[in-house]
Amino acid sequence: MKNQQTSDTPDIEKHKWEERYQEETAPPWDTKLPAPELEQYFAALDKKPGNVLEVGCGTGTNAIWLAKQGCKVTATEIAPTALDKAKASVGGEKIDFHLLDICQSSPVSDSSQDFVFDRGVYHVIPKGERGLFIERIASALKPGGLWLSLVGSKDENRENPENGPPQLSAADLINLIEPFFEIIELNRSHFILPDGAKHLAWKALYRKRS
Numbered sequence: 547m548k549n550q551q552t553s554d555t556p557d558i559e560k561h562k563w564e565e566r567y568q569e570e571t572a573p574p575w576d577t578k579l580p581a582p583e584l585e586q587y588f589a590a591l592d593k594k595p596g597n598v599l600e601v602g603c604g605t606g607t608n609a610i611w612l613a614k615q616g617c618k619v620t621a622t623e624i625a626p627t628a629l630d631k632a633k634a635s636v637g638g639e640k641i642d643f644h645l646l647d648i649c650q651s652s653p654v655s656d657s658s659q660d661f662v663f664d665r666g667v668y669h670v671i672p673k674g675e676r677g678l679f680i681e682r683i684a685s686a687l688k689p690g691g692l693w694l695s696l697v698g699s700k701d702e703n704r705e706n707p708e709n710g711p712p713q714l715s716a717a718d719l720i721n722l723i724e725p726f727f728e729i730i731e732l733n734r735s736h737f738i739l740p741d742g743a744k745h746l747a748w749k750a751l752y753r754k755r756s
């Protein structure tokens with residue numbers, strides 16, 4: 547029985563995202579502000595990336611911000627309500643939205659993207675599917691393309707691990723990712739949530755191996 551439950555877990559996990567976005571109050575991660583790490587990263591660039599994929603875009607704040615920077619944005623979500631909210635928030639920007647499970651399919655052709663962004667998505671992917679997630683991102687990127695990923699950090703001591711974003715160690719990231727990507731940066735950052743909570747995070751920048 548235990549095995550059966552384990553194989554069912556991903557679907558149960560995936561269903562919960564839709565429920566979270568259907569609740570009256572916005573989910574705690576939905577800051578409605580572009581991620582400061584993304585803004586800082588772009589501020590330091592000489593040339594902005596052309597084709598950008600955002601995975602797990604939630605209600606679209608970062609995808610819209612990226613489109614405003616002049617990027618050609620493709621954004622994916624697994625939760626229909628989140629995607630509807632994202633589409634409703636778009637002004638004049640052109641964003642190619644896709645409702646899909648990134649572990650199962652890709653919205654872009656292989657080697658077409660300059661940059662991939664995920665805020666709080668890699669860390670919610672069930673352990674058994676992280677390899678698929680990484681392979682999708684690697685396939686989407688051009689050789690040398692970059693992936694900026696914001697992930698909850700295990701170095702934050704919490705009484706209740708459920709109280710905040712999932713927590714991964716540096717080894718959790720590197721072991722699976724390094725075969726496909728060079729680790730360009732692995733720094734400390736924070737998720738600062740609208741309720742004032744501050745959670746330790748990894749700000750990771752990876753470059754697809756050529």
Ligand SMILES: C[S@@+](CC[C@H](N)C(=O)[O-])C[C@H]1O[C@@H](n2cnc3c(N)ncnc32)[C@H](O)[C@@H]1O
Binds near residue numbers: 603625
């Ligand atoms: C913690 S939320 C972060 C949302 C958004 N990036 C943000 O910063 O507001 C994780 C998001 O990943 C989405 N997600 C989870 N698993 C996914 C998958 N397999 N494919 C695509 N999106 C997924 C969820 O629906 C949810 O919107």
